Amino acid sequence: MEKLFQIIEEPISIEKTVGLVSRRDAGAINTFIGTVREFTKGKRTLYLEYQAYQSMAEAKLAEIGNEIIDQWPDSKVAITHRVGRLDIEDIAVVIAISTPHRADSYEASRYAIERTKEIVPIWKKEHWEDGEEWIGNQTETKSFVSGKPEEGDMC
């Protein structure tokens, strides 16, 4: 059986991730797909590189899954994150959450992507048109000035 929380190097299959949560008592599956965007505030990204310590990152994804079950007990959650080199428009993450009714699937999905960005240690190297830069982990970089998250080149 496929794992519900996975870090993989190959392209992510949306159907496969959705298939992990599809079930007879669900009426809704919200699926969030994060892709690599070309332009961020006028700056062009050429490609990204993600790296993770796989078992730790998968454990963190599973932790998010548990948080979701605590809040939405009727849900089933799967999260697949890709690492390695990703080109523009490639899929970096797929989050699929099935629930009996749609409102919960949206809320739980939104929670899942925010938490993924907050706590999952996946390191990202940005290859811009004019240089490159390691962005610590993929969590949205906090600006030291404003304390607000800065924009990354994915969702």
Add this chain to the structure above:
Amino acid sequence: MEKLFQIIEEPISIEKTVGLVSRRDAGAINTFIGTVREFTKGKRTLYLEYQAYQSMAEAKLAEIGNEIIDQWPDSKVAITHRVGRLDIEDIAVVIAISTPHRADSYEASRYAIERTKEIVPIWKKEHWEDGEEWIGNQTETKSFVSGKPEEGDMC
């Protein structure tokens, strides 16, 4: 080129619907998948039948697409709805919306499914364990007593 707003009889390909909105300037694709749920308030559904006047239903889906572009100008929208006989767990509808940033993809997607249920004329016959019933169109049936939507057997 595939149509962005489609009524089809075959099983819906999630990847294909997502592919219609994937693009270099998107970082997020929210995908809502409505599936046929087995139990609704303890009542068992065996299968459903959807019928639509295809061109009219597709025009209504396109109208929802326009409403979304008005509110979220950076989005791209595709909606595929299946008709015919659907068994438990089958996918009835896939809504895919790409946006540069994730918040908009969630909001626009939520709007899209609500509007789909409100205005798209797709007729549904419920085959329950103990009988069958045509449910007008697939919009959530209004209760004459409370005026509130009743639950259907999909999302």
